Amino acid sequence: MGKKVLVIEDDQELGTQIVKRLRDAGYEPTWWKEGRRLSRETLPDVELVVLDLMLPGTYGMDLLKDLRVFSEVPVLVLSARNDTADKVRALRLGADDYMTKPFWPEELVERVRARLRRPTLGRGEVVEVGALRIDRGRREVSVRGGRVEVTRLEFELLAALAERPGEAMTRSSLAERVLDPERDGTERTLDVHVSRLRKKLGCGAFVETVWGIGYRLGDGRDE
Amino acid sequence: MGKKVLVIEDDQELGTQIVKRLRDAGYEPTWWKEGRRLSRETLPDVELVVLDLMLPGTYGMDLLKDLRVFSEVPVLVLSARNDTADKVRALRLGADDYMTKPFWPEELVERVRARLRRPTLGRGEVVEVGALRIDRGRREVSVRGGRVEVTRLEFELLAALAERPGEAMTRSSLAERVLDPERDGTERTLDVHVSRLRKKLGCGAFVETVWGIGYRLGDGRDE
DNA sequence: CGGAAATCTTACGAATTCCTTACGTCCCGG
DNA sequence: CCGGGACGTAAGGAATTCGTAAGATTTCCG
Numbered sequence: 001m002g003k004k005v006l007v008i009e010d011d012q013e014l015g016t017q018i019v020k021r022l023r024d025a026g027y028e029p030t031w032w033k034e035g036r037r038l039s040r041e042t043l044p045d046v047e048l049v050v051l052d053l054m055l056p057g058t059y060g061m062d063l064l065k066d067l068r069v070f071s072e073v074p075v076l077v078l079s080a081r082n083d084t085a086d087k088v089r090a091l092r093l094g095a096d097d098y099m100t101k102p103f104w105p106e107e108l109v110e111r112v113r114a115r116l117r118r119p120t121l122g123r124g125e126v127v128e129v130g131a132l133r134i135d136r137g138r139r140e141v142s143v144r145g146g147r148v149e150v151t152r153l154e155f156e157l158l159a160a161l162a163e164r165p166g167e168a169m170t171r172s173s174l175a176e177r178v179l180d181p182e183r184d185g186t187e188r189t190l191d192v193h194v195s196r197l198r199k200k201l202g203c204g205a206f207v208e209t210v211w212g213i214g215y216r217l218g219d220g221r222d223e
Numbered sequence: 224m225g226k227k228v229l230v231i232e233d234d235q236e237l238g239t240q241i242v243k244r245l246r247d248a249g250y251e252p253t254w255w256k257e258g259r260r261l262s263r264e265t266l267p268d269v270e271l272v273v274l275d276l277m278l279p280g281t282y283g284m285d286l287l288k289d290l291r292v293f294s295e296v297p298v299l300v301l302s303a304r305n306d307t308a309d310k311v312r313a314l315r316l317g318a319d320d321y322m323t324k325p326f327w328p329e330e331l332v333e334r335v336r337a338r339l340r341r342p343t344l345g346r347g348e349v350v351e352v353g354a355l356r357i358d359r360g361r362r363e364v365s366v367r368g369g370r371v372e373v374t375r376l377e378f379e380l381l382a383a384l385a386e387r388p389g390e391a392m393t394r395s396s397l398a399e400r401v402l403d404p405e406r407d408g409t410e411r412t413l414d415v416h417v418s419r420l421r422k423k424l425g426c427g428a429f430v431e432t433v434w435g436i437g438y439r440l441g442d443g444r445d446e
Numbered sequence: 447c448g449g450a451a452a453t454c455t456t457a458c459g460a461a462t463t464c465c466t467t468a469c470g471t472c473c474c475g476g
Numbered sequence: 477c478c479g480g481g482a483c484g485t486a487a488g489g490a491a492t493t494c495g496t497a498a499g500a501t502t503t504c505c506g
Contacts, residue, residue: 074341084327091333094340097320104307110314117317118297118341151482167360173226176249188464189484195465210362211492212375212463374493411453412495418455432453434503 002027003116004046008063009078010034011052014101018050021105022112038066046073048115050108053079053090061093068094070137074115076108127162130219132206134162143201143220153178154197157190161207161217168210190215226339227251227269231258231286232301233278237324241273244328245335258286263293263386271338273331276302276313284316291317297338299331350385353442355429357385366424366443376401377420380413384430384440391433413438 009015053060179185232238258278276283402408
């Protein structure tokens with residue numbers, strides 16, 4: 001059973017072509033011939049999205065932005081505009097690749113393959129480590145069933161760590177992922193948030209310090 | 224401390240440009256101005272490789288093929304050839320992206336960012352030698368299942384040795400890899416850390432002395 | 447066996463890294 | 477206009493790490 005791919009493409013001919021090639025390559029494409037409103041509920045359970053930016057009515061870039069609010073699914077963007085500014089914008093919004101039309105379907109398939117080659121880890125909605133539970137969908141955290149109120153940034157921090165439970169992450173990578181690069185958040189800032197988080201979680205061992213490196217998500221068994 | 228990126232690019236001007244942009248974006252680029260033989264030993268510890276396919280003498284595609292034998296590091300390929308067959312070949316060989324020259328450096332940076340946004344997987348390999356276990360991802364060391372607390376530098380030392388278990392490494396190469404060149408760590412310093420490590424591991428035979436040369440990772444069966 | 451070189455071990459001080467608290471700012475809802 | 481929460485920064489003090497020195501021990505080699 002191939003991996004599921006959502007293709008959002010209004011052009012009949014191109015869409016047919018893409019879907020056929022993907023199917024030949026062993027994937028299971030779903031074809032949306034128009035840009036629909038994307039939400040957690042409407043997004044099908046797919047492992048990758050091929051998104052044409054030039055959809056009538058909707059602006060594909062907005063779809064991408066919406067999508068990234070609730071999902072980390074890889075997105076391969078198609079566009080007729082071979083314009084660096086556009087590419088940069090799309091990639092900044094979280095696109096994983098950007099192809100300029102016209103292109104050979106074969107290349108598209110290979111780029112899809114390249115994206116799906118690497119397994120997505122810990123990107124699932126819910127991550128559970130020990131007594132700690134992190135629900136990305138609901139943006140909720142609970143310990144031993146009891147809900148814990150955390151701030152946006154604290155949640156981001158936990159979610160970042162939860163992507164690879166048990167693996168050490170450097171401060172710099174955490175900062176890059178969690179802090180706003182604009183607002184000069186220094187790496188010291190992370191310490192403060194970690195500190196607050198530990199207090200809220202009621203157990204310091206959920207976020208372990210890796211001395212000289214950064215932090216790591218633990219199961220809270222120590223301590 | 225940004226993520227390390229290896230740039231393999233013979234063109235002086237383009238290389239300068241790329242390196243500068245990457246540095247501005249907060250990465251730590253290393254620039255190879257020629258295609259060198261790639262092996263587990265010669266590949267620096269980087270999180271991504273930018274590889275120009277059109278290198279004089281060597282054919283970049285071969286480098287890519289070699290690389291994939293022993294490493295899963297993401298590769299972004301540059302090429303002057305805007306040719307689907309070439310793109311497909313590179314992607315099939317394990318490239319993660321393919322950019323056609325000329326391009327705007329800004330786009331390159333964004334594509335690098337897009338690749339590194341997702342946590343690299345397949346890293347954090349675990350090395351086991353005898354009863355010794357070294358987990359690069361978790362940054363943990365254990366002996367016969369029992370966790371052993373080691374300092375950052377001690378871990379680096381072990382990890383360096385573990386790259387070639389059983390093979391002797393000179394003090395100088397270990398120092399280069401493990402010590403901070405800034406802070407004048409003399410090679411004598413290594414002895415001290417080896418000593419501390421042996422005590423922590425509870426068995427001196429895991430790190431064997433190679434008289435007049437340096438050290439070697441052993442399985443701990445001696446002694 | 448003896449001496450020189452290489453290595454081991456220990457102790458200690460300096461530097462780094464980390465945690466916590468306190469405080470000021472910004473933004474939002476009332 | 478007034479709270480209150482979220483967040484960044486600063487600062488102290490605690491904990492950890494690391495380099496160096498110095499003396500002990502081992503290895504090599506004649």
